[in-house]
Amino acid sequence: MQRAQPLSEIVDQLVQRISAAAAQGTPLCIRGGGSKGFYGEQPRGAVLATGAYRGIIDYAPSELVVTARAGTPLAELEAVLANEGQMLAFEPPHFGPATLGGCVAAGLSGPRRANAGAVRDFVLGVRLLDGMGNDLSFGGQVMKNVAGFDVSRLMAGALGTLGVLLEVSLKVLPLPKAQATLRFELSAADAIESMNRWAGAAHPISATRWNDGELLARLSGAGAAVEAAARALGGERVDEQHAAASWLAVREHSEPYFETQFPLWRLSVKSTSAMPDVPGAQLIEWGGALRWLATDADTHRVRAIASTCGGHATLFRASDKAAGVFAPLSPALMAIHRKLKRSLDPKGILNPGRMYPDL
Amino acid sequence: MPTSAAPAPDPALKAKLIGALSAFLPASALLHEREDVQPYECDALSAYRQLPMAVALPATEAEVQRILTTCDALRVPVVARGAGTGLSGGALPHYNGLVLSLARLTRILDIDPAARSARLQTGVRNQAISDAAAPFGLYYAPDPSSQIACSIGGNVAENAGGMHCLKYGLTVHNILKLRAYTIEGELLEIGGDGLDAAGYDLLALLTGSEGLLAVITEVTVRLLPRPTRAQCILAAFNDVVAAGAAVANIISAGIIPAALEMMDRMTTRAVEPFVKAGYPLDAAAILLCEADGNDAEIVEQIELMKRVIECSGATEVRVSASEAERLRFWAGRKAAFPAAGRISPDYYCMDGTIPKKALPEVLNAIAQLSEKYGLACMNVFHAGDGNLHPLILYDANRPGELAKTEQFGAEILRLSIAVGGTITGEHGVGVEKLDGMCMQFGPLELQTFLAIKAAFDEHALLNPGKAVPTLHRCAELGGMHVHGGAEKFPGLARF
Numbered sequence: 063m064q065r066a067q068p069l070s071e072i073v074d075q076l077v078q079r080i081s082a083a084a085a086q087g088t089p090l091c092i093r094g095g096g097s098k099g100f101y102g103e104q105p106r107g108a109v110l111a112t113g114a115y116r117g118i119i120d121y122a123p124s125e126l127v128v129t130a131r132a133g134t135p136l137a138e139l140e141a142v143l144a145n146e147g148q149m150l151a152f153e154p155p156h157f158g159p160a161t162l163g164g165c166v167a168a169g170l171s172g173p174r175r176a177n178a179g180a181v182r183d184f185v186l187g188v189r190l191l192d193g194m195g196n197d198l199s200f201g202g203q204v205m206k207n208v209a210g211f212d213v214s215r216l217m218a219g220a221l222g223t224l225g226v227l228l229e230v231s232l233k234v235l236p237l238p239k240a241q242a243t244l245r246f247e248l249s250a251a252d253a254i255e256s257m258n259r260w261a262g263a264a265h266p267i268s269a270t271r272w273n274d275g276e277l278l279a280r281l282s283g284a285g286a287a288v289e290a291a292a293r294a295l296g297g298e299r300v301d302e303q304h305a306a307a308s309w310l311a312v313r314e315h316s317e318p319y320f321e322t323q324f325p326l327w328r329l330s331v332k333s334t335s336a337m338p339d340v341p342g343a344q345l346i347e348w349g350g351a352l353r354w355l356a357t358d359a360d361t362h363r364v365r366a367i368a369s370t371c372g373g374h375a376t377l378f379r380a381s382d383k384a385a386g387v388f389a390p391l392s393p394a395l396m397a398i399h400r401k402l403k404r405s406l407d408p409k410g411i412l413n414p415g416r417m418y419p420d421l
Numbered sequence: 422m423p424t425s426a427a428p429a430p431d432p433a434l435k436a437k438l439i440g441a442l443s444a445f446l447p448a449s450a451l452l453h454e455r456e457d458v459q460p461y462e463c464d465a466l467s468a469y470r471q472l473p474m475a476v477a478l479p480a481t482e483a484e485v486q487r488i489l490t491t492c493d494a495l496r497v498p499v500v501a502r503g504a505g506t507g508l509s510g511g512a513l514p515h516y517n518g519l520v521l522s523l524a525r526l527t528r529i530l531d532i533d534p535a536a537r538s539a540r541l542q543t544g545v546r547n548q549a550i551s552d553a554a555a556p557f558g559l560y561y562a563p564d565p566s567s568q569i570a571c572s573i574g575g576n577v578a579e580n581a582g583g584m585h586c587l588k589y590g591l592t593v594h595n596i597l598k599l600r601a602y603t604i605e606g607e608l609l610e611i612g613g614d615g616l617d618a619a620g621y622d623l624l625a626l627l628t629g630s631e632g633l634l635a636v637i638t639e640v641t642v643r644l645l646p647r648p649t650r651a652q653c654i655l656a657a658f659n660d661v662v663a664a665g666a667a668v669a670n671i672i673s674a675g676i677i678p679a680a681l682e683m684m685d686r687m688t689t690r691a692v693e694p695f696v697k698a699g700y701p702l703d704a705a706a707i708l709l710c711e712a713d714g715n716d717a718e719i720v721e722q723i724e725l726m727k728r729v730i731e732c733s734g735a736t737e738v739r740v741s742a743s744e745a746e747r748l749r750f751w752a753g754r755k756a757a758f759p760a761a762g763r764i765s766p767d768y769y770c771m772d773g774t775i776p777k778k779a780l781p782e783v784l785n786a787i788a789q790l791s792e793k794y795g796l797a798c799m800n801v802f803h804a805g806d807g808n809l810h811p812l813i814l815y816d817a818n819r820p821g822e823l824a825k826t827e828q829f830g831a832e833i834l835r836l837s838i839a840v841g842g843t844i845t846g847e848h849g850v851g852v853e854k855l856d857g858m859c860m861q862f863g864p865l866e867l868q869t870f871l872a873i874k875a876a877f878d879e880h881a882l883l884n885p886g887k888a889v890p891t892l893h894r895c896a897e898l899g900g901m902h903v904h905g906g907a908e909k910f911p912g913l914a915r916f
Contacts, residue, residue, distance in 0.1 A: 122776070122778060123672070123673055124668075124669035124670070124672045124673045124777065124778070125672075125776050125777055125778060125807075126672060127776070147675050148675075169617075169622075175616065176616065179590065179594055180616065180617060182622050182625055183590065183593075183594050192869070196865050197865075198865055198866050198869060199866065200866060200869075202774075202841065202842065202843050203776060203841055204774040204775065204776060204806070204807050204841070204842050204843055204846070205586075205587070205774070205806040205807060205808075206582055206586065206591065206774045206803070206806050206807070206808045206843075206846035206847050207774055207843040207845070207846060208579065208580050208629045208843075208845050208846065208847060208848070208849050208850070209843045209844050209845050209850060209854070209857070209858060209861055209862075210850075210858065210861075210862060210866070210870050210888075210889065211626060211629070211630055211634075211870050211873050211874075211889075212580075212593070212625050212626055212628065212629055212630075213626075213869065213870075213873070215593070215622055215625035215626070216621060216622055216625060216626050218622060218625075219617070219621070219622055220621055220622075224621070235677065236672075236675035236676070236677065237675065239675065258535050258536065258537075259535075261537065261646075262534065262535070262537055262557075262558070262559065262646050263558075263646055264645075264646035264647075264648060264649070264714065264715065266718075283718065284714075284717075284718045284721045284722060285721060286717035286718055286720065286721045287714060287715060287717055287718035287721070289717070290715060290717045290718075329615075330613070330615035330616060330617050330618075331614065331615045332536055332614035332615060333536050333537075333615075334533070334535045334536040348616060351615050351616045352615075352616070371614070371615075372613055372614025372615060373613050373614060373615030373618075374613060374615070374618060374619045376619070388619045388620070389619040390619075391619060391620050392609075392610065394603070394607040394608060394609055395609060395610070395611075395620060395623070397607075398603075398609065398623070398876060398877060399620055399621055401875075401876035401877075402621060402873065402876045404876075405869065405872030405873055405875070405876050406869065406872070417620070418620075
């Protein structure tokens with residue numbers, strides 16, 4: 063890590079920028095690696111770069127906890143963990159030169175999410191600057207901690223609207239000892255049924271993905287458990303190299319499905335939901351709980367479908383986001399959101415409008 | 422005791438409250454005579470007692486909502502109560518307030534075996550969830566020691582853990598959706614049937630919020646397939662440092678045991694006469710290390726764990742050869758708290774979590790403190806996730822002993838913070854650890870907590886005086902530190 067500037071100076075400058083912006087009421091656009099500018103509502107405001115505040119602060123593999131600065135490149139962090147036989151179990155998508163801070167703020171989890179948990183499940187503690195430039199620490203570096211409200215997890219997926227992340231402590235997990243990927247030819251309905259049935263039978267499934275009549279299921283765990291499950295599930299064994307490339311392509315949206323000219327919707331729904339009856343190609347992940355939908359169908363229709371399936375729809379990638387990216391909240395929830403925003407960012411300067419127009 | 426210090430309730434307010442509530446609650450659901458409300462004067466932290474003005478026992482969600490709007494209009498504090506098994510006084514009544522008992526909301530509304538979820542009213546017992554899911558080969562993973570009695574709503578309010586949370590997570594990791602009401606009677610539907618929801622992660626924020634933000638009426642939990650079986654290793658060590666190193670080695674070897682518990686000699690000697698577990702009583706510490714899953718996976722894991730433990734200097738290693746033997750290994754661990762109660766008139770349970778690497782340092786320090794205060798201390802430890810439960814043994818009838826216990830406890834809390842840990846891993850702050858919060862957080866963090874509280878509950882009517890200390894209280898504590906006088910028992914209020 064080559065940095066010309068002492069770390070404390072970087073923090074001081076961030077504090078000054080935030081304080082000044084708060085005093086003048088001018089919006090700031092928090093930027094780590096700039097990999098997720100496409101996500102959420104249009105970023106606006108003067109760029110507040112956090113990438114310089116980087117590096118791992120503390121990592122003892124036997125604690126299963128790593129603490130790093132928000133500007134740490136995600137790839138660098140994952141390499142350090144892999145070196146010790148560990149990983150970020152939520153398998154976060156990078157979508158470019160991602161940083162840890164952006165990863166937590168975006169709150170996006172990858173293929174392993176249904177089985178291992180989401181980003182928020184692994185966040186143990188944060189140090190952040192609130193919208194007045196106050197330097198605050200919540201949570202800690204231990205796995206069980208119920209002292210105070212869980213502000214750390216609240217930061218996951220808040221898109222930087224509640225604070226500028228400085229440091230994050232995450233729970234990490236050992237890399238699986240063995241992996242195998244199985245391929246099946248199944249209709250969407252049969253794939254949904256199979257994924258849910260397998261998940262109820264204690265098979266060590268760590269990822270699933272269905273598209274266009276092909277279901278891939280990844281098994282991870284103890285060697286014996288993976289082999290036993292592979293025999294029980296059947297299907298065709300995919301060779302390891304090819305499988306690794308496939309899962310990376312699912313995670314990074316680099317597989318052909320995602321090269322679409324249509325708006326890409328992300329539907330987070332009950333895993334057993336039937337395939338939505340709507341025009342457009344669909345890709346299923348998370349044992350049925352995540353449905354990608356490339357469609358020019360009407361926004362209201364897509365949101366209604368997600369809602370019927372017990373979930374919500376996000377306009378993940380689109381050239382026109384006029385209809386709103388995130389599902390509208392009930393008035394009662396929106397009122398709470400506004401008050402939470404005000405409590406951490408009273409001047410409304412941190413990534414304003416990135417999640418909802420009035421946050 | 423807090424009772425004597427508490428101001429008297431306002432009789433006019435009480436009359437108004439009873440009048441308003443009896444308009445829609447049957448007489449059997451509204452208690453206000455002294456002998457009727459007496460059973461609600463404390464939760465499982467019975468050293469703190471306070472009679473409430475009244476107790477309401479709604480049978481429906483609609484009644485909960487009306488009770489809340491009524492109390493909001495009259496500005497009456499509301500203390501939500503599940504099964505009352507909490508260990509930090511979180512359900513301690515307010516002298517001028519209503520206890521809102523959710524014990525009658527006990528319906529299991531839906532079990533969806535295919536989607537592996539269960540929708541429950543807030544008063545459903547933790548164990549009842551797993552019992553109802555058992556016919557489908559499913560169960561609810563978080564298993565706090567009070568699981569036979571404690572309710573799911575209380576579990577969410579406290580973010581309950583248990584013996585298996587290293588592998589299966591805490592309550593926050595195992596719930597999908599909540600229905601909750603604000604003090605103003607607004608329904609909040611939080612989370613969803615999918616794995617995430619739009620907006621801020623209020624599911625995480627409400628979990629562990631100790632009844633300060635909203636009253637939970639319904640919880641949808643994730644169910645997991647029940648592992649085929651489990652097997653346990655019992656390992657003995659002749660010093661705690663070696664036992665701690667074994668824990669680190671197990672994790673470093675890439676194993677996440679289903680449970681990983683440590684007991685010190687004081688504990689094994691206390692429990693053995695009662696449970697006859699066959700513990701090696703000369704060992705300084707023993708470890709219980711469990712694997713669960715299917716047969717193939719257990720064989721592989723047990724083999725690996727056994728090898729690591731042997732290489733870590735264990736003096737004795739036993740692997741359970743039957744389910745009966747496995748349960749015998751656990752019997753002592755599960756009897757640790759009752760055993761403390763049997764060998765000592767009183768005991769005080771601490772709940773710090775520390776980085777595992779600090780274990781030898783912390784245990785040695787506790788041993789020194791034990792000598793300094795002349796009070797015995799048993800140590801049981803959720804070793805996998807660093808959650809330490811020192812049980813300080815004392816006799817409240819002996820003059821000065823309670824005060825010494827309080828000081829001992831406060832020193833342990835300070836130690837937990839000093840090594841990078843926390844004052845409470847799973848029991849909550851409640852009223853018990855308010856002063857500890859002043860040690861762990863600065864004024865700016867506490868202000869943020871208070872602002873979050875105000876975002877949900879502007880007039881601070883939900884469980885006031887719990888979980889987050891006022892800045893005034895912390896300033897007073899700080900003042901006492903500055904003046905160098907004897908500390909007024911941080912970590913514990915007066916009994």
